Amino acid sequence: MSEFHYNPHISVDCVIFGFDDEKINILLIKRKQEGENVYALPGDLVQKGEDLDVAAARVLFELTSLENLYLEQFKTFGSPERTSDPVDVEWIKSIREHPEARVITVAYNSLVKTEDFDYRPSSFAEEVLWHPIEKPQKLGFDHNEIANTGWAMLREKIKREPVIAFSLLPEKFTLRQLQTLYEAIVGQELDKRNFRKRMLRNRFLVPMNEKETGVSHKPAQYYRFDDLVYKEEFAKDQWFLF
C-alpha cells in the first residue's frame, strides 16, 4: 500500500492488553535502528476515507489476525512536539515521505485473550512482544504517556464496567483466574471468600460441566461468561464496585 492512500496527518495507536494468569501485559513492537532497539506501540497512519475505529481495528488485525476485539478510543494526543525526538524523526524518515508533518494520533485501548493471540509479522512491526505493564520501558514518540494514560483509563473503566475484564480471559476460566485478574488490575490482594460471594451472585457467571484436570490439588470448577444473560439483566445496573 503506497503512501498515496494515507492521510499524513492522523494516526491511530493501540494499547493492547493481555493477561497471562499472573499479570497484565501490553503488546509492543520493536523497531531496529543501528543496533539499538526502540520499542513502540503498534499504530499506523489513517487511510484516506477510513474511519478512525476502522483504522484501529485494521492495525489490530494486521498484528494479531483477530477481529471484533474489545476496542475503545480513549484519548487523542496532538502535541506539536510529539514526534520531534531525533531518534524518532530518523525512524519516520525511513518509512514515510513527509517526516516533518505534524501527526496527531488517536489512541485506543484493546483487550485480547492471550490464548487466541498468534501474532504475525506486519508492515510496521519487525518483532512483537508482551511487556509487563508495571515494568518501566522507554518507548518511542510520546508512547509512554499514551500507554500510561491508557492503563489508567482502563483501570477506571473496569471499576465502572467490570464486565470488560472477561475480554482478557479464555472462554472457560476458574474463579482463581478471575480473582488474579482483578488483583492485577486494582493492584491489591482481595479476600477469596468475599470475592467469590460477590461474583457468584452475578447470574452471567455460569458454571460449566467441567473441572480442571492434571493439577496436584482439588480441581477448580470452570465457569464461562454469558454475554446474553449479562445484557438482559445487568446492562443498566451497576452490579458491584470496588
Add this chain to the structure above:
Amino acid sequence: MSEFHYNPHISVDCVIFGFDDEKINILLIKRKQEGENVYALPGDLVQKGEDLDVAAARVLFELTSLENLYLEQFKTFGSPERTSDPVDVEWIKSIREHPEARVITVAYNSLVKTEDFDYRPSSFAEEVLWHPIEKPQKLGFDHNEIANTGWAMLREKIKREPVIAFSLLPEKFTLRQLQTLYEAIVGQELDKRNFRKRMLRNRFLVPMNEKETGVSHKPAQYYRFDDLVYKEEFAKDQWFLF
C-alpha cells in the same frame, strides 16, 4: 488571522455546560444561511503548532472571555462523512479555502459558572445562546452526536468525580442549589435529608458567615467549595457515589 496559520485537517469543538439553578444548558452558536438558522457547537480549526488543549481553551476564551475553565477532552470524531451534508458544505465554503478537506475534530467538555459568563461576538459566532440540554435541537455537522456523547460522558464522570460539579456553581451557593444541580445531572429527584447527610460529611464543603437574604422563608446557609481541603484530604478517595 488568515487560513495560513491553520491546520486544515484538525479542529476542536466544545460542549460548554452551564447551570441556571434549574437545568443544564449548553452553549450553541447560530450561523445565518439564507434565512434559515443553523445551530452548531463552538469550535475552530487548530492552528499550526498549537496544542489541542490550547486550541480548545482559545475557542472558549474567544467566546466567553474566561480562562482556566474546566476543560476535558472526551472523544475524537473522524468519520469521513462528518462534514459532507450539503448545508454544512455550503457553510464551510463561505469561511474556508479548502472545503473539501476531511476534518477530524477533537471534542471537549467544558463547565462554566453562568454568573461569570458574558459572551462576546467572535469570528465564528454571529450569535450565541444557552440551550437546555434535554430539549432536542438539530445541530450542524455531526454536532448532535458530539453533544450527546459529551453529555453522557459528563454524567458518567460526575458520578466518579462529583467534585467537578462545583465548576458549575457560583462561589457561594446553598445546599438546595447543589442538590438541584445533582438532580439535573443524574436525571432524578434525590432525598433532601440523605443528600445533605452525605454532602456535609465532606469537609471541603464549608459554611460561610452568610445567609440568603430577601427570601420569604427561612433563609438558607451559604456554603463554598474549598479546593485546598479537597486536594489535601479527598484527592485519592472516592467520597461518595450515587
Add this chain to the structure above:
DNA sequence: CAAAGATAGTGTAATGTGTACACTTACCCA
C-alpha cells in the same frame, strides 16, 4: 497404598452504608 502437599471451596458475625420518611424553624408579607 498411605501420607503429605497444594489449592478449591465454604459460612457467620460485626460493622458500615444507603434508604425511607415527617415535623419544626425562621423569615417575609399581608
Add this chain to the structure above:
DNA sequence: TGGGTAAGTGTACACATTACACTATCTTTG
C-alpha cells in the same frame, strides 16, 4: 400576628462489606 414557604433536622430498617479458619479433593511420592 398569623399564614405561606422553603430550610433544616434524626431515626429505624434493610442491605452490603469486611474479617476470618477450616474441610474437601486431587496429585505426588516414599
